[in-house]
Amino acid sequence: MNGQQRQHPLFVLNDRLEFPPLETANAEGLLAVGGNLSPERLLLAYRSGIFPWFNDDSLILWWSPDPRMVLFPEKLKISKSMRKVLKNDEFTLTKNQCFSEVVKHCSKVERKDQEGTWITKDMLNAYTQLHEMGFAKSYEVWQKDKLVGGLYGIDLGTVFCGESMFSLVSNASKFAFIKLSQELEKKKYKLIDCQVYTNHLKSLGAEEIAREVFISYLKT
Template sequence: MHFLGDRLEFPPVEMANDDGLLAVGGDLAPERLLLAYKSGIFPWFNDDALMLWWSPDPRMVLFPEEIKVSKSMRKVIRDKQFRLTQNTCFAEVLDQCAKVERKGQEGTWITPKMKASYTELHNKGFAKSYEVWEDGNLVGGLYGVDLGHVFCGESMFSLKPNASKFAFISLAMECIEKGYELIDCQVHTEHLESLGATLIPRSEFMKILKS
């Protein structure tokens, strides 16, 4: 495991341990965050005093054209139950994602410093949010970092059934339209798998990321 100093650099992802932990320390400057995503690395921790950087192998990704849309979700889309917007309330999406209780986790990795850093990335045009509305209320959404050919998904939330699915499917459809190669989902969850995401070797992920 590598300990980061003040220099803006990361070790090769191949140095990560079996759990995917690559490095400890550094800071959350927008420049470091952006370098991390471009290098196949992401931050994940619940204490600003101990910053952890990860690059798991295998990697959970969605090839946009492989998105799975169930019959029930097709009906939700057809009936126009939800309305989608982008980048209209980035801070609120972060706040809602931070409140989500997740199985096997205590607290949240979306710490105040993380919020501030991703907000800076958002102001620079790299971090983006997708918001889902029902009857004028924010009921779901997601956010992530847009690298131009890969969208690095960070977190999603849902206050109504199917709201986060609607956000994710909408993201995938837009990625198909724009010719994005994949959506980085980072680690496996059954929810993401049900939507078509799959595990691929980190080496394959890095080839696509660097293409």
């Protein structure tokens, strides 16, 4: 193998409600392809440290990266400029008032090195089902009567799995993330799953931890 890491064959999902061992994911964290976006499979995925992420013209791709980007709510960093934003009542926050609109806005956000969107119509329908079941939550940021930012994710009870956020005006998504973090700290949540590293998330206090450590938080 010339010192290279041995590559496992990619697992193809079928109708059985199962995923392969996380250790079989490749170096980028890709674990499996195929399957469907049923509520049961999605909940099994999130509870197992797995999430779907794919373009609208590809098969469903399932990921479990190592390391994992997370925020421990008590380690949230709030900059001086954001402290001013929080104090001046520029924004107001609601929860679960317009879930589909938040997801649709997130699907339109242009992301570096990515063509198209990974939030497809099937994804919207699947997460709307999870929302109706009480698992998918949205946080909406308003400027007067206009929706200007927000985020959504999966609430597992003591871990919140963040999926995506958007801003139509400066600082709106940061406002949503800070409010989410502060609320979850009060409720004694263990962490917010941020999935993969970004400088933006790091600036808010998020950090990378080993996948096995992340899984231990999910299990306890």
